[in-house]
Amino acid sequence: MNITPRIRLAAESAIDTLMREIKGVKAVVISTEDGLELAARVENTAQVARLSAIASSLAALGAVAGEESQLGHCDNVTIEAANGHILMLQARHPEMTLIVSVVTSRDAIIGQVLYFAKQATQLLQHA
Amino acid sequence: MTVEHKILFTGTMGAGKTTAIAGVSEIPPVSTDVRNSDTSVAKATTTVGLDYGELTLDNGEKLRLYGTPGQMRFDFMWRILGRGALGVVILVDNSRPDPLADLDIYLDGFAELIAQTACVVAVGRMENHPSPGLDAYARRMEAKGVVCPVLPANVTDPQQVVQLLELLLLQLEV
Amino acid sequence: MPAANTVPKSQRALLSYSVEGLPHREEVLLKSLIRLLDHRTHQNWSWKAEQADLRVVGDQVALASPPPHPAVPTLTVAHADPQRGPFLALPLHTDALEVALNRLGAMVVHARGLGLAVTEVPIGEHEEFRMLRWPPAAVLEAPIRLRLATLMSNRPASVLSLQQRSPATRQECADFLADLQRAGLLERAASPGVLVTASAPDSVFPDSRFPSPTRDTVQPGLLARIRNRLGLQPSGPQ
Numbered sequence: 276m277n278i279t280p281r282i283r284l285a286a287e288s289a290i291d292t293l294m295r296e297i298k299g300v301k302a303v304v305i306s307t308e309d310g311l312e313l314a315a316r317v318e319n320t321a322q323v324a325r326l327s328a329i330a331s332s333l334a335a336l337g338a339v340a341g342e343e344s345q346l347g348h349c350d351n352v353t354i355e356a357a358n359g360h361i362l363m364l365q366a367r368h369p370e371m372t373l374i375v376s377v378v379t380s381r382d383a384i385i386g387q388v389l390y391f392a393k394q395a396t397q398l399l400q401h402a
Numbered sequence: 403m404t405v406e407h408k409i410l411f412t413g414t415m416g417a418g419k420t421t422a423i424a425g426v427s428e429i430p431p432v433s434t435d436v437r438n439s440d441t442s443v444a445k446a447t448t449t450v451g452l453d454y455g456e457l458t459l460d461n462g463e464k465l466r467l468y469g470t471p472g473q474m475r476f477d478f479m480w481r482i483l484g485r486g487a488l489g490v491v492i493l494v495d496n497s498r499p500d501p502l503a504d505l506d507i508y509l510d511g512f513a514e515l516i517a518q519t520a521c522v523v524a525v526g527r528m529e530n531h532p533s534p535g536l537d538a539y540a541r542r543m544e545a546k547g548v549v550c551p552v553l554p555a556n557v558t559d560p561q562q563v564v565q566l567l568e569l570l571l572l573q574l575e576v
Numbered sequence: 577m578p579a580a581n582t583v584p585k586s587q588r589a590l591l592s593y594s595v596e597g598l599p600h601r602e603e604v605l606l607k608s609l610i611r612l613l614d615h616r617t618h619q620n621w622s623w624k625a626e627q628a629d630l631r632v633v634g635d636q637v638a639l640a641s642p643p644p645h646p647a648v649p650t651l652t653v654a655h656a657d658p659q660r661g662p663f664l665a666l667p668l669h670t671d672a673l674e675v676a677l678n679r680l681g682a683m684v685v686h687a688r689g690l691g692l693a694v695t696e697v698p699i700g701e702h703e704e705f706r707m708l709r710w711p712p713a714a715v716l717e718a719p720i721r722l723r724l725a726t727l728m729s730n731r732p733a734s735v736l737s738l739q740q741r742s743p744a745t746r747q748e749c750a751d752f753l754a755d756l757q758r759a760g761l762l763e764r765a766a767s768p769g770v771l772v773t774a775s776a777p778d779s780v781f782p783d784s785r786f787p788s789p790t791r792d793t794v795q796p797g798l799l800a801r802i803r804n805r806l807g808l809q810p811s812g813p814q
Contacts (some may be wrong), residue, residue: 276439287566308436309448310475328450335434335451343432371437407798424731426806459801488794520729540710550729551722552710571799572726575741575811 276311282368288373289395296391299383301359304400308365308372322384323378330363330376335362343371351389360385364392366399373399384397408466409570410483411453412512413493414504418526418557419469420453423494425566427455433559450476451469452483454470461481489520490572492541493557496531502542509546516548520573522566524555589685590714590755592624597634598653605668606632606653616667619681620714624760629684649680699753701746702764704732707756715755720744724752732765767814 286305293303294316304315306327317323339350354361359380366373377392381382412421424431434451452489453469466481470476484490492508494501505523509516523539539552551569555562593610595603610621621630628648635654638661650661657663664676684731699705707728716722723742727733738749756762803810 277441307439309439310451310471310473311439325475328473329478331436331450331469332434332476332479335436339432339434339451371439377436407802424585448688457802457803457805459798461801463798463801465802466806517730537708537712540712544709549707549710553722553728564728564808567806568803568808569722569726570804571808572723572811573729574687575727 276313278306279370282370282373282399282402283314285399286373288317289399290314293375293391293395294378295327296339297360297379297383297388299380300377300388301380302376302378303340304330304376304378305366306374308374309333313373313391319353325375326376326378327374327385330361330374334363334365351392353385359383360388362388362392364396366396368400368402375399407411407459407463408483409469409485409567410468410474410487410490410512411463411493412470412480412508412516413445413508414442414472414495414498415443417495419472419493420449420542422491422557422563422566423453423455423467423469425557426457427564428457430453431454431467431469442474444556448472451496460502474511477511484512484515487515487519488574489549490522491521491570492523492567493555494523495527495532496525497527501525502524502534502538504541506546509543510549516550518562520570521548521550522569523552524557524566525552526557527574528556529551588591588714589619589681589688590758591619591621591630591681591684592623593630593632593759593760594624594626595632595635598632599634600635602653602666603670606673608674609668609670613670613677616674617681618678620715621677621681622712622759629758630680641725643683644655649683651676653662689748695760699735699757699788701735704734704737705753705756706763706765708761708763711756711761715752715759715761718748720748721752724749739765741811741812806813 289302290305294300302315302317304323304326305313305318307313308331310328310331312327314321334349337349337352348363351362351364359378360383361364363376364375366375375392377388379388411422420431420433420435424562432454434449435447435449438445438448449469449471453473455467457465459465470480479523490512492505493529496503498504501508525536525539536554543550543552547570549574554564557563582768595606596605607623614620631648631650633650633652635652635656637659638650638658639654651664652660652662652802653666655662655666657665660675662680707725711725714736716725720743722736724744727738727741735746735749735753738744738752739746753762800810
């Protein structure tokens with residue numbers, strides 16, 4: 276993996292922000308689009324061992340779903356589970372596409388998560 | 403569980419899963435290729451979700467061809483895609499440093515599917531990379547309790563892909 | 577598809593050899609040379625742990641033990657000839673090895689023809705066998721054998737069941753099983769209710785060694801439809 280220090284720093288910074296700002300956040304993982312983890316922060320209850328790989332598959336399948344339904348580019352993939360949510364977005368930096376995954380508990384507010392996650396994604400894209 | 407009409411293609415990055423399906427599918431294959439960030443493999447893209455191709459049978463039903471991602475970190479996809487499959491074609495690239503170790507990964511990863519259905523191992527690039535030989539593959543499979551056809555194949559030739567599928571079907575005959 | 581051995585079966589017998597009492601390095605070299613010579617020898621030779629058609633022994637073994645079976649030739653490989661029959665001097669030379677193999681191979685084939693061969697256990701038509709391993713190219717040299725071997729993958733078969741499930745003749749099926757047996761690749765399938773102990777090293781997945789017959793049944797007609805769509809001939813006798 277050839278990740279420039281600038282991108283790495285930007286990823287760490289994005290994680291800092293998201294962990295700080297999002298109510299109910301349990302984990303933030305930033306990975307390559309082919310499923311390799313770049314940076315992660317995890318509350319001790321969250322399991323994110325394979326989230327990078329899973330997120331890359333879901334992001335890719337989300338893209339296919341969007342294209343096949345002729346709805347255009349896929350913005351994010353959201354999973355609503357019994358005990359929380361997972362939100363996955365793509366950050367398209369010119370050097371490489373990254374995937375930002377945010378895991379939250381049930382008491383997170385999806386709108387807030389989406390807002391901060393999109394903001395973080397924008398910053399990453401311009402790193 | 404009812405058997406869906408699907409056949410899996412698996413194997414390492416660059417072994418030819420996407421190519422094999424493209425040669426046989428009647429639709430241009432759907433693929434979820436993304437940029438490969440693994441600098442140890444000289445391949446620009448890699449499958450992270452699945453490749454998908456299909457054939458329509460004479461009664462209108464579909465035979466679905468799925469290519470899985472090759473890396474072990476995607477083994478959850480192997481499980482998902484493997485459910486109800488008729489069988490699996492394992493593509494091995496004999497030009498890689500340790501193709502038998504590669505084979506082990508898929509024999510393990512698809513062990514249950516192989517035991518319950520059918521499997522064919524197709525070894526690519528043997529003309530310029532004759533070692534390990536087919537008997538070494540056969541012995542490796544025997545050590546894992548697997549007996550199935552292993553043969554050289556060039557999956558850029560659709561006819562050879564069809565022959566791999568035929569060997570798969572032969573094992574399913576009652 | 578695999579390149580078939582260009583010499584037809586009727587001219588190339590499949591013989592086995594065992595090795596006893598040779599230093600490890602010589603044994604490894606011997607096996608490599610025999611493999612290398614495969615395109616030149618009159619018979620095909622494959623290594624077998626025991627009960628082989630030809631015994632290759634070191635001089636200590638040659639001096640110590642009488643041959644276990646009168647029809648099994650013993651070839652001594654050593655620095656000095658112990659005068660116990662056929663002998664090949666070390667260091668091994670491919671030409672001398674080739675000559676020895678051809679001569680001894682002819683003897684074995686002749687002995688077989690006289691009904692004296694070691695491992696000829698007759699195979700009953702209804703007897704079910706398991707194939708232990710995907711066979712080497714030498715056994716698969718006819719295209720029909722690729723089909724027969726595939727039919728035996730992970731599933732026991734008999735001469736009759738192979739004939740029923742393929743376009744092969746009964747003789748072709750019988751010959752195939754006989755060759756598998758000679759190559760040490762055949763095992764009697766256990767009848768139901770008999771306790772079977774695995775002879776192979778314990779697999780991590782013991783169930784796959786003797787797969788349970790409870791497979792999902794394939795929808796009737798599906799395989800025929802798939803064959804049809806792929807442009808393949810129907811399976812079974814033609």
